[in-house]
Amino acid sequence: MVAEKFDFTSMSVNELWSLHEEISAMLSSRILEEKRELEKRLAILNRGAETIRDTAAALPGRSRRAYPVVIPRYRNPETSETWSGRGKLPRWLAAAMKAGRAMDEFLISAPAQPTAKAKVARR
Numbered sequence: 001m002v003a004e005k006f007d008f009t010s011m012s013v014n015e016l017w018s019l020h021e022e023i024s025a026m027l028s029s030r031i032l033e034e035k036r037e038l039e040k041r042l043a044i045l046n047r048g049a050e051t052i053r054d055t056a057a058a059l060p061g062r063s064r065r066a067y068p069v070v071i072p073r074y075r076n077p078e079t080s081e082t083w084s085g086r087g088k089l090p091r092w093l094a095a096a097m098k099a100g101r102a103m104d105e106f107l108i109s110a111p112a113q114p115t116a117k118a119k120v121a122r123r
Helices: 013-059 091-098
Strands: none
Touching: none
């Protein structure tokens, strides 16, 4: 730091303006240096995150679990839209119920039960 003290009140406008320009130049250069340092650190951190992401993706057995297929229980006879009975009531069914129809009217008939397979005798 500069050891000398400035008496700003006794300085002319031109002297104050030149001091302002010097300070602005110093500030902009230091800000640029600090920005470069931070970008270097960020690049290093990003490289570390990429390696973590790559190793997590490469691990076996980390796939998403298989969800069972949900069979639809209700069908709109006009548009053949279906609903499984889970989640929010679909608009077409809500409108039909509001019109006075029963939910059971839209039930899909139960599929035929699979026949019992003959047991294979083991030797």
